[in-house]
Amino acid sequence: RLRAVLRAFKAAGLTLKPSKCRFAYGELKFLGHVVSAQGVSPDPAKTSAVAEFPKPSDKKAVRRFLGLCAYYRRFVRDFAQISSPLTHLTKDDVQFQWGEEQEQAFDELKRRLQSPPILGHFDQSAETEIHTDASNTGLGAVLVQRQEGAERVIAYASRALSKAEQNYSTTDKECLAVVWAITKFRPYLYGIPFRVVTDHHALCWLSNLKDPSGRLARWSLRLQEFDVTIVHKSGRKHNDADCLSRAPVESPPDSSDDDDDARFLGAVTDADMGALQRDDPELRAVIDYLEGQGSSVPRVLARDLPSFVLQRGVLFKKNFGASNPAWLLVVPASLREDIFQACHDDPTAGHLGYSRTLARIRDKYYWPRLPKTVHLYTRSCHECQRRKRPPTKPAGLLQPISAPTTPFQQVGMDLLGPFPTSAQGNRWIIVATDYLTRYAETKALPSGTAVEVAKFFVESILLRHGAPEVLITDRGSSFLAQLTQEVLRLSHTSHRRTTAYHPQTNGLTERLNKTIADMISMYVDVEHKTWDEVLPYVTFAYNTAAQETTGFTPFELVHGRKVTTMLDAMLPHEPVEDGCDDAHAVSQRAEEARQLARLRIHDQQRVDARRYNLRRRDVHFQPGDRVWVWTPIRRRGLSEKLLKRYFGPYKIIRRLGDLNYEVLPDGTRPSARRQPRPEVVHVVRLKPYYER
Known part of the structure; x- marks a missing residue:
C-alpha cells in the first residue's frame, strides 16, 4: 500500500518532506480531523472547545459558537435545523433574548459534537447515491455509498433558499436541489456513474427532456457532463435528505454552491409579482389608490402618481425620460436584493459603479428612492471596496520634516x-x-x-x-x-x-x-x-x-x-590674497551659509506643500472607525493586476498626529491570548469601511 501511495505521489509530480510524513500509523490527526481506516471523525481535542464554550451573552458570542460548530457540520445530521434558534438570534432585526429554545439548541449541538458519527472514506469503485430533497425554506442532500454490503454516509449538506428561489414551483425546487447537490459533491461524482434518489417523481424525466427551455434547459445542460440516473423514492422512505432540507440558515448560500438562476426573476409569475407588490406597504397604497380603494399615498410616490398603471394585476410606471418611453416594473422591497445582485454583483453586470448600475436598473425597473438605495448598495459592496480605489483625490496633506539647525542633527x-x-x-x-x-x-x-x-x-x-x-x-x-x-x-x-x-x-x-x-x-x-x-x-x-x-x-x-x-x-581661478581670514570669520560665514540654506529649504517646502496639497484631501479618522487598509501583495502564479488591494475591516485604535493611525483587525478581542500588535498605517492607505 505504501508503494502504491508513493507511486501516486510520483505520478502527480508531488514532493514529500520526510520530517513531515508519518508511516505505519493506525490513525492520524489532520486539520482538526481524525483519519483512520474506519473513516473520518472530528478531533476530540478540537471539539472539546465546543463542550467548554460558555453560554453566549450577546450576538457576537452566538456567532462565534456557530462558527466553531459549523466547521464540523458535515458530521451533524440536521445541523441547520438544530441550530436554527441560534441563527435566528444573530439576525440584525432580532433582539437578543436567550430562552429555552436557544438553551436546548446550544446543549444539543454540544452533545452531537461530543459523540459525532464516523463518516466513511469515499471509494470510487463503490455504488454511489445522492439523496436530495427540497422544502419551502431549504435544500438537503446526503452523499452515501454501499460499502461491504452496508450503506455508509460520506457527507451531509444543506442550505437555505434565497427569496427568489422560494417563489419556485415545487418541481423547480426539487430540480434545484438535484443540480445544487451534484455541483456540491462534484469532486466525488465527476467521471463515475451514480444515482440521484428523490421523492419527487416528476424529476425522473429531467435528463430526458426533448425540448427543454429556460431554467430547466440550463439545469439539464449542467447534468450532461455527469453519468447520472435519477430514481424515485417515496417521501416516507426519504427522511435523511428531507430533514436536512427543512433546516433554515441565516445567510444566503455561497455563490459557489448557489444556483445562478436564483438571481433572476423569471420564476415570478404575474400573480406572484402582484402579491409581492401588495405585501410592500408603500406599493400597496398606490395599488389601492388605482383600484379606488384608498386615497392616501406616501409622499415619496405622490408626485409620480399619474405615471403608475396596473396591468394584469401588476404595478408599472411610465418611463417618460427614456428615448423610447417604456413601462418600468415597480419592484417590491422583497425583490430588490435580487435586482441588485443581477445588475451589480453578477458577472454579466461586472461590479460597475454607481452611475452604470443605476442606469442598468432604471432601464427596466423602478422603486421609491432608487438613486439613494443604489448608492448605498454599490458603496457597501464588499468586493468593490476590496478592489477599487476611492474616486476622489488621495488622502493626506503633505507635512514636510522641518530642517534641523546644525549639520547631522x-x-x-x-x-x-x-x-x-x-x-x-x-x-x-x-x-x-x-x-x-x-x-x-x-x-x-x-x-x-x-x-x-x-x-x-x-x-x-x-x-x-x-x-x-x-x-x-x-x-x-x-x-x-x-x-x-x-x-x-x-x-x-x-x-x-x-x-x-x-x-x-x-x-x-x-x-x-x-x-x-x-x-x-x-x-x-x-x-x-x-x-x-x-x-x-x-x-x-x-x-x-x-x-x-x-x-x-x-x-x-x-x-x-x-x-x-x-x-x-x-588651473587656479582665484587671485592670491596677501592675508587670510581668521578662524572666527570663516566659522561665521559657514554658519550664515547654513542658516541661509535652512531658510531656503523652508521656503521650498512651503512651495512643494502648496503644489502637492492641490491634489490631496485632508482626511481624518476617529478611534473606533472601521477602515480598509491598502496592502500590496504578490502571490506566485497569480496576476498582480487582478489581486484585491484592500484588506479588512480594521478598527482605528489610536490617532498618531494628522497622518498616522494605529489599527487592529476588527473583532480582535482585548482578552485574546495572542493579542496582535497594532499596526501603524499612513492615512493614504486607509479608506472608510461601509457595512451593508
Whole structure:
C-alpha cells in the first residue's frame, strides 16, 4: 500500500518532506480531523472547545459558537435545523433574548459534537447515491455509498433558499436541489456513474427532456457532463435528505454552491409579482389608490402618481425620460436584493459603479428612492471596496520634516540593492544623508545585516560627524534589529521609522538613492561588477555639486569651505590674497551659509506643500472607525493586476498626529491570548469601511 501511495505521489509530480510524513500509523490527526481506516471523525481535542464554550451573552458570542460548530457540520445530521434558534438570534432585526429554545439548541449541538458519527472514506469503485430533497425554506442532500454490503454516509449538506428561489414551483425546487447537490459533491461524482434518489417523481424525466427551455434547459445542460440516473423514492422512505432540507440558515448560500438562476426573476409569475407588490406597504397604497380603494399615498410616490398603471394585476410606471418611453416594473422591497445582485454583483453586470448600475436598473425597473438605495448598495459592496480605489483625490496633506539647525542633527538612512555581486564581494549600498546640508555618506556592503548597518552608523556617522539627535529609516529588519537599537540607545539617538508601504516619509533619502543609482549607471562596466569601485567617486561628485534647494554644495555647508579639486590645483581661478581670514570669520560665514540654506529649504517646502496639497484631501479618522487598509501583495502564479488591494475591516485604535493611525483587525478581542500588535498605517492607505 505504501508503494502504491508513493507511486501516486510520483505520478502527480508531488514532493514529500520526510520530517513531515508519518508511516505505519493506525490513525492520524489532520486539520482538526481524525483519519483512520474506519473513516473520518472530528478531533476530540478540537471539539472539546465546543463542550467548554460558555453560554453566549450577546450576538457576537452566538456567532462565534456557530462558527466553531459549523466547521464540523458535515458530521451533524440536521445541523441547520438544530441550530436554527441560534441563527435566528444573530439576525440584525432580532433582539437578543436567550430562552429555552436557544438553551436546548446550544446543549444539543454540544452533545452531537461530543459523540459525532464516523463518516466513511469515499471509494470510487463503490455504488454511489445522492439523496436530495427540497422544502419551502431549504435544500438537503446526503452523499452515501454501499460499502461491504452496508450503506455508509460520506457527507451531509444543506442550505437555505434565497427569496427568489422560494417563489419556485415545487418541481423547480426539487430540480434545484438535484443540480445544487451534484455541483456540491462534484469532486466525488465527476467521471463515475451514480444515482440521484428523490421523492419527487416528476424529476425522473429531467435528463430526458426533448425540448427543454429556460431554467430547466440550463439545469439539464449542467447534468450532461455527469453519468447520472435519477430514481424515485417515496417521501416516507426519504427522511435523511428531507430533514436536512427543512433546516433554515441565516445567510444566503455561497455563490459557489448557489444556483445562478436564483438571481433572476423569471420564476415570478404575474400573480406572484402582484402579491409581492401588495405585501410592500408603500406599493400597496398606490395599488389601492388605482383600484379606488384608498386615497392616501406616501409622499415619496405622490408626485409620480399619474405615471403608475396596473396591468394584469401588476404595478408599472411610465418611463417618460427614456428615448423610447417604456413601462418600468415597480419592484417590491422583497425583490430588490435580487435586482441588485443581477445588475451589480453578477458577472454579466461586472461590479460597475454607481452611475452604470443605476442606469442598468432604471432601464427596466423602478422603486421609491432608487438613486439613494443604489448608492448605498454599490458603496457597501464588499468586493468593490476590496478592489477599487476611492474616486476622489488621495488622502493626506503633505507635512514636510522641518530642517534641523546644525549639520547631522537629523539623518536619513536606507539600504540600496541588492546589486550583482561585485569583484570584492559586495551586494548592497548603505546610504545616509543629512537633512540640513544634504551631505551623503555611502558604503558598499557584502550584506545588509544589522552588524553591517551598526558598523556603518558608528564609523561613518558617529565617529565622523557626531551622534545625530534623530535617525530616520524604514522598517527593514536590519534597522529594527536589537543590535542596531542598542547602538542608537547608547548614542542617545532617537529612531523614527516610516510607516509600511509609505517610503515618502523618508523622501530625501529615497531621492538620494535614485540619484546615486543614476550616477553609478554611467560608469559601471557591462557586467555590473565594478559598481562598488565607482561608488566613492560618485558620492564625492554628489557632495560637491550645488543643491538646487539650498544653493550651496553639501561639502561647503559641512566643512565651511569650497572643495579644492585636481582641476583647481592645475588651473587656479582665484587671485592670491596677501592675508587670510581668521578662524572666527570663516566659522561665521559657514554658519550664515547654513542658516541661509535652512531658510531656503523652508521656503521650498512651503512651495512643494502648496503644489502637492492641490491634489490631496485632508482626511481624518476617529478611534473606533472601521477602515480598509491598502496592502500590496504578490502571490506566485497569480496576476498582480487582478489581486484585491484592500484588506479588512480594521478598527482605528489610536490617532498618531494628522497622518498616522494605529489599527487592529476588527473583532480582535482585548482578552485574546495572542493579542496582535497594532499596526501603524499612513492615512493614504486607509479608506472608510461601509457595512451593508
